[in-house]
């Protein structure tokens with residue numbers, strides 16, 4: 018697979034990474050451990066060198082899984098993880114916490130779980146309104162100077178926060194939601210990243226599965242699946258939003274590819290410093306998603322997608338209100 022460099026950071030990774038969250042957390046029961054390890058190692062064999070996890074995924078279990086799966090190939094891959102929450106005794110998120118002592122504690126614990134001596138990319142998972150971003154950036158800067166972390170990242174941060182953080186410690190990467198059904202970053206964030214030379218990692222690039230066409234209005238999710246509380250995934254919203262998937266299906270058929278591949282190729286076509294991280298628990302979908310790196314959309318295709326999208330109104334918020342309040346700060 019071709020490689021991309023994330024902004025001016027010099028961090029070089031495969032054009033598509035692997036989002037590992039769903040193997041342990043978020044979309045129903047965790048994948049059986051050996052199957053998850055096989056999926057992660059197969060991704061590497063197919064050219065993926067960029068693996069995304071977080072303390073919060075499990076919590077802890079997803080980092081442990083990556084530690085085991087990537088151990089034998091540790092020096093050939095880039096591992097990204099995230100800090101920024103407190104957890105209750107049941108493992109639920111009990112609040113934000115990006116205090117300097119907490120960041121350092123999470124870094125040390127993540128290093129152990131990931132079975133490594135350096136975290137390639139350490140993201141603040143959500144901006145903590147109680148801790149100045151300069152203190153967060155300064156803490157990660159010290160971790161970098163101690164050799165425990167290589168690069169600093171932010172997730173779902175607003176423009177002002179990105180600027181302030183970057184002035185203290187260069188931000189290598191922003192990871193935020195971006196896809197054919199969530200294009201808000203185009204307004205303010207992408208121009209800012211271009212100006213500052215920060216790479217961009219779109220999460221949920223397949224619209225949490227919806228853009229692939231595999232989820233219909235009558236699809237039911239596991240009781241623990243996060244999509245049960247997402248307004249955009251109510252049966253009514255899914256029914257309304259099917260128009261977008263139908264459109265992707267038409268373009269995919271003409272290009273002799275699949276809707277998932279069009280969704281990923283569209284992101285890759287936006288900027289050369291964008292690296293999407295689709296997630297899957299299934300080997301055949303991994304192969305399909307990796308295939309998107311070879312799908313080239315022409316400017317004619319991109320123009321057609323744009324004008325067709327302009328005709329579609331997406332129904333439903335991408336987060337429930339209490340989680341929406343945590344993004345864009």
Ligand SMILES: NC(=O)c1ccc[n+]([C@@H]2O[C@H](COP(=O)([O-])OP(=O)(O)OC[C@H]3O[C@@H](n4cnc5c(N)ncnc54)[C@H](OP(=O)(O)O)[C@@H]3O)[C@@H](O)[C@H]2O)c1
Pocket residue numbers: 035036037038039044069070142172173192193219220221222223224225226227229231277294295296297298299302303305306
């Ligand atoms: N920074 C943040 O706050 C944040 C938030 C969310 C996610 N993330 C990261 O971003 C990664 C990706 O995001 P995501 O998992 O939310 O969403 P996504 O990659 O847009 O979609 C994942 C979903 O799509 C399904 N899927 C994947 N490939 C498919 C295909 N080819 N055909 C049909 N269905 C397919 C998967 O189901 P199967 O497993 O059944 O294939 C899964 O349910 C995560 O793993 C995580 O690392 C970060």
